[in-house]
Amino acid sequence: MSLLGTSLTLGLLAALALGPAWAGAATPQADPVVATTDPVNEPGGEPGTSPTEDPPPTEEPGGSPEPSTPAPETTAPLPESPPPAPETTAPEVPPAPSVTAPAPGGPPTPAPPVQPAPPAPPVRPPAPGSEAPPPNPLGVQVTTQDVTLPTAYWNAASTATTLQVTVNNTGTTAQRIRLSYTLPVGLTDAGTKGCAAAGGGTYHCGAWTAAAGVRFSAVLRLRVDGTAWRQMPLAGVVQVVADAPGVPGEAVDDQGFAVLFPPGPPAPGITLAADEVAFDISGTASTLTLRLGNTGTVDAAGRVEVVLPGGVTVPAPPPGCVTVDPTRTRCDAGTVAAGRAAEVRLPVEATPQAQREAPLSGAVIGQLDPRSGATRQMQMSFRITAAAALATPVVSPPAPTGSQGVLAGGAAAGQDGTTSVRRTAILLIVVSALLVVLALALATIALRRRFAGGPTPEPTAHPTD
Numbered sequence: 001m002s003l004l005g006t007s008l009t010l011g012l013l014a015a016l017a018l019g020p021a022w023a024g025a026a027t028p029q030a031d032p033v034v035a036t037t038d039p040v041n042e043p044g045g046e047p048g049t050s051p052t053e054d055p056p057p058t059e060e061p062g063g064s065p066e067p068s069t070p071a072p073e074t075t076a077p078l079p080e081s082p083p084p085a086p087e088t089t090a091p092e093v094p095p096a097p098s099v100t101a102p103a104p105g106g107p108p109t110p111a112p113p114v115q116p117a118p119p120a121p122p123v124r125p126p127a128p129g130s131e132a133p134p135p136n137p138l139g140v141q142v143t144t145q146d147v148t149l150p151t152a153y154w155n156a157a158s159t160a161t162t163l164q165v166t167v168n169n170t171g172t173t174a175q176r177i178r179l180s181y182t183l184p185v186g187l188t189d190a191g192t193k194g195c196a197a198a199g200g201g202t203y204h205c206g207a208w209t210a211a212a213g214v215r216f217s218a219v220l221r222l223r224v225d226g227t228a229w230r231q232m233p234l235a236g237v238v239q240v241v242a243d244a245p246g247v248p249g250e251a252v253d254d255q256g257f258a259v260l261f262p263p264g265p266p267a268p269g270i271t272l273a274a275d276e277v278a279f280d281i282s283g284t285a286s287t288l289t290l291r292l293g294n295t296g297t298v299d300a301a302g303r304v305e306v307v308l309p310g311g312v313t314v315p316a317p318p319p320g321c322v323t324v325d326p327t328r329t330r331c332d333a334g335t336v337a338a339g340r341a342a343e344v345r346l347p348v349e350a351t352p353q354a355q356r357e358a359p360l361s362g363a364v365i366g367q368l369d370p371r372s373g374a375t376r377q378m379q380m381s382f383r384i385t386a387a388a389a390l391a392t393p394v395v396s397p398p399a400p401t402g403s404q405g406v407l408a409g410g411a412a413a414g415q416d417g418t419t420s421v422r423r424t425a426i427l428l429i430v431v432s433a434l435l436v437v438l439a440l441a442l443a444t445i446a447l448r449r450r451f452a453g454g455p456t457p458e459p460t461a462h463p464t465d
Helices: 002-026 151-155 352-357 415-453
Strands: 140-144 158-169 175-182 187-189 196-199 202-210 215-225 234-244 247-260 270-274 277-279 286-294 300-307 321-325 328-336 341-350 360-370 376-386
Touching: 140 175, 140 234, 140 247, 158 175, 158 202, 158 234, 202 215, 234 360, 247 360, 247 376, 270 360, 270 376, 277 286, 286 300, 286 328, 286 360, 300 341, 328 341, 341 352, 352 376
Parallel strands: 277 376
Antiparallel strands: 140 158, 158 215, 175 202, 175 234, 187 215, 196 202, 234 247, 270 286, 286 341, 300 328, 300 360, 321 328, 360 376
16 A cells, blocks of 8 residues: 555655646747837938848847747656565564474464565657747738828829838847838839849838847838829838848738828818727728718708729628728718718728738729709728737748738747657656556555455464473
C-alpha cells in the first residue's frame, strides 16, 4: 500500500507541474502595440533607391519597440525512471532462544524469504513528432485617409489635394518596404517626390527601411480634374510590399481610398445629403439614408438615383424604387414641398471581397422637377466602410493577400514556445498515468504473493524436562 501512495504522490506532483504549462500554452503572446503620432513624410528618392536617398521616415518617440519576450516554460523536468519499488515481503522471524534441551524433531525451520520484486523499467517518452515551422518574421499593414474635395472644387479647372498613407511594420525584424498606388480616372500625381508613373494610373515609389514595430506616414500629392465628378463614384488603392534580407517571400497589404465630392454643381433651390454606409463585422445588410431638400418657393417632384461600386448592391428595392442595372437604383421621392425635404432609405449589401476592399465610395444624384421652372439637379459622393477591412487575421506563410488589413507574417501556432510547452504537458500526463498503472500492478502482484504463501508458522518453545 505504501507503493500505491508513492505512485499517487508522483502523479499529483506531475499534475501540479502541468498547471503552469497549460497556462503558458493557453495564453499566446500578444503582438507588440505601438503608440504613434504618425509623423508625415513624402516618399523620397527614386523607385528602388536606398534608404539614404529617400527621406527616412521619422520613427516614433522612444525608437523601435522591442519584440515581446515569450514567457518561460514552467513545466517540471521529466524523470528518467521512477524510483525502484520497495520490497513488500514479510519480515524474517528471528530464531528462538536456545534452551537446555532441544525440542524433539530438531529446531524449527525458518520460512524462506520472499524474493523482492524487480525494479520497474524506466519509462521513456515517445519520439517527438515533426517540429512546427518557425514563425514568419515578415508583416506589414497600410492604412489610408480619403481624398475629400472642398466646395471650391466646383469653381476650379482642377484641384490639388493630398492623400496621407500610414505604414506599420508589424513583423519581428527590420524590413524594406516599397509603396505603390493606383489612381482612378480624373486623378493624377501632382509631383510626389520619389514616385514615378508605371502606366494604367499606377505609380511606384521608393523604399524605406523600418525596424520592427515602427509606424510612419507619407503624403501623396494628387490633382483632381474639374470634370472628374462626372465619373463618380471614384476610388483608388494603395499597396505596400515588405521583404527582409535572408528571409524568403514577401509580405503584402493594400487598402482602398475614396474620392469624396461635395454636393454640386451648386444649383439654387435644391440640397442633397447622404450618410455614410457602414457594414459591421457580421457583414449583414446596412442602410443608406438620403435627404433631398427643396429650398425654392415652388413644390417639386423629387427623384434620387444611387450609383454603387462593384460588389455593393441594393438587394430588395423598397416601394417606389426600381433597379436600373446591378449598380444603379432609382427612387421616386414624391412631391417635395417648398422649404421641406424628403428622406429615402435603401437597404445595401456588400460581398465579402467588397468589404475587404473598403473604404469605397458611392454616388447619389438628386433631381427636383418643379411645377413651373427648370429642372434642378445635384450629385455627391458618400463613403462606404466595413469592419472586415480593419480585421487583422493571422497568416503564417508570406503571400499577397489582396485585401485590406490581412497581414502576411503574423504569429503562427507554436510562436513564443507554446507548442513545446503543450507537448511537454502531454508527455507529463502520459508518464503520470503510466506510473499510476505500474504502481497498481506491482501492488497487486505483491499482495497475491503474500496471500498465496499462507501465514508463516511461529516457532514454539518447548519446556525442558
